[in-house]
Amino acid sequence: xxxxxxxxxxxxxxxxxxxxxxxxxxxxxxxxxxxxxxxxxxxxxxxxxxxxxxxxxxxxxxxxxxxxxxxxxxxxxxxxxxxxxxxxxxxxxxxxxxxxxxxxxxxxxxxxxxxxxxxxxxxxxxxxxxxxxxxxxxxxxxxxxxxxxxxxxxxxxxxxxxxxxxxxxxxxxxxxxxxxxxxxxxxxxxxxxxxxxxxxxxxxxxxxxxxxxx
Amino acid sequence: xxxxxxxxxxxxxxxxxxxxxxxxxxxxxxxxxxxxxxxxxxxxxxxxxxxxxxxxxxxxxxxxxxxxxxxxxxxxxxxxxxxxxxxxxxxxxxxxxxxxxxxxxxxxxxxxxxxxxxxxxxxxxxxxxxxxxxxxxxxxxxxxxxxxxxxxxxxxxxxxxxxxxxxxxxxxxxxxxxxxxxxxxxxxxxxxxxxxxxxxxxxxxxxxxxxx
Numbered sequence: 153x154x155x156x157x158x159x160x161x162x163x164x165x166x167x168x169x170x171x172x173x174x175x176x177x178x179x180x181x182x183x184x185x186x187x188x189x190x191x192x193x194x195x196x197x198x199x200x201x202x203x204x205x206x207x208x209x210x211x212x213x214x215x216x217x218x219x220x221x222x223x224x225x226x227x228x229x230x231x232x233x234x235x236x237x238x239x240x241x242x243x244x245x246x247x248x249x250x251x252x253x254x255x256x257x258x259x260x261x262x263x264x265x266x267x268x269x270x271x272x273x274x275x276x277x278x279x280x281x282x283x284x285x286x287x288x289x290x291x292x293x294x295x296x297x298x299x300x301x302x303x304x305x306x307x308x309x310x311x312x313x314x315x316x317x318x319x320x321x322x323x324x325x326x327x328x329x330x331x332x333x334x335x336x337x338x339x340x341x342x343x344x345x346x347x348x349x350x351x352x353x354x355x356x357x358x359x360x361x362x363x364x365x366x
Numbered sequence: 367x368x369x370x371x372x373x374x375x376x377x378x379x380x381x382x383x384x385x386x387x388x389x390x391x392x393x394x395x396x397x398x399x400x401x402x403x404x405x406x407x408x409x410x411x412x413x414x415x416x417x418x419x420x421x422x423x424x425x426x427x428x429x430x431x432x433x434x435x436x437x438x439x440x441x442x443x444x445x446x447x448x449x450x451x452x453x454x455x456x457x458x459x460x461x462x463x464x465x466x467x468x469x470x471x472x473x474x475x476x477x478x479x480x481x482x483x484x485x486x487x488x489x490x491x492x493x494x495x496x497x498x499x500x501x502x503x504x505x506x507x508x509x510x511x512x513x514x515x516x517x518x519x520x521x522x523x524x525x526x527x528x529x530x531x532x533x534x535x536x537x538x539x540x541x542x543x544x545x546x547x548x549x550x551x552x553x554x555x556x557x558x559x560x561x562x563x564x565x566x567x568x569x570x571x572x573x574x575x576x577x578x
Contacts, residue, residue, distance in 0.1 A: 298508050305515050312522050319529050323536060330540045337547045344551055348558045355562055363569060 181220060183266045186258040191274060193247040199276040201233075201255060204240035206269040214239060218268045220259045227251030247276070277308065401469040406460045408488055412513070413460055414520055415484035417470075418453035418527035420534075421477070433478060434471040440464030453531075455524060460486075481527045485520050487513040 205218045224233040233243035432450030489509045490501050
């Protein structure tokens with residue numbers, strides 16, 4: 153049991169490859185275990201995350217033992233947000249670089265093993281904008297808001313197509329490089345084979361001549 | 367990227383996806399069975415999605431049976447059942463509202479990583495509103511437009527995941543080509559050196575021994 157609590161059971165959940173992915177998910181966190189969620193975020197995009205423990209009994213207040221620690225790290229490993237022994241919280245930041253940002257949750261060991269349900273809402277890109285604020289500011293009506301959202305979705309689709317195109321180009325270059333490498337390597341192996349055979353032949357010839365067998 | 371896939375040990379908890387937004391994209395690591403839940407709020411919603419097996423174990427051994435995937439409705443009937451796949455798309459109209467279960471089963475014991483994307487699309491219609499409310503046709507059109515765009519997004523996620531898998535295959539092919547070729551050269555050289563040494567040893571005693 154101790155070993156199990158020492159070994160971090162990390163369920164790595166990579167959420168969303170698209171920068172405008174959004175998720176609100178619930179997962180179960182066992183005491184003594186760790187669960188990590190990571191998301192691929194593009195640089196210069198806003199990210200907002202909210203987490204809280206789900207109360208198993210609606211009628212009663214939350215018991216003290218249902219607390220966990222959280223840490224959000226950048227792809228470089230810098231810690232962007234940490235919290236210890238909390239049951240709710242939130243974080244927001246603008247991604248400085250492209251890459252996988254990871255949010256890890258761990259619950260301390262407890263003698264009867266507790267399994268708590270953590271509700272985690274992590275939005276980045278388009279979904280991170282607080283739409284209610286935008287509505288109040290510009291006094292736009294709901295339909296215009298919806299159309300604005302659609303426009304942003306279309307823009308992100310367009311950007312994603314560019315990204316996919318770039319990746320395809322890189323893959324083509326990679327395959328070309330592999331083909332040409334194989335071509336040259338096959339010549340090299342032929343040359344190596346012949347030279348090894350030649351060296352063997354020459355060496356044995358001089359050896360036998362020295363031994364006066366030839 | 368590699369560090370993510372390496373940190374796997376032991377049990378994997380269930381992820382209960384709360385249907386607060388109607389998209390959820392994540393990747394799971396399965397050792398045996400892994401289930402993901404989504405709540406569908408309205409009957410008649412279109413649930414669409416795709417999954418791709420990302421882990422490299424599946425192409426290392428060509429006789430890997432693949433991953434089994436099934437979708438179960440809240441009533442208990444199995445809506446979709448795929449055996450031995452390495453990725454697929456799915457789409458269905460929810461016959462009733464409730465908790466839908468998306469389950470993966472891994473027949474082998476090596477952990478596999480799967481990138482999953484689920485989208486639940488709802489278009490408002492007359493059935494879901496109270497009696498005195500009225501659906502504006504333009505809202506319906508906007509909802510249809512949004513669903514069409516979400517379909518494009520779903521497809522893009524699938525393409526992106528497949529592109530990542532192909533990239534991994536190609537990079538590992540390149541590494542293997544170079545690795546095996548250099549290994550082959552070294553082996554050839556060693557073999558020829560050993561040959562020469564052995565022949566020399568055969569002839570090193572004087573010929574009079576007649577050992578050959």
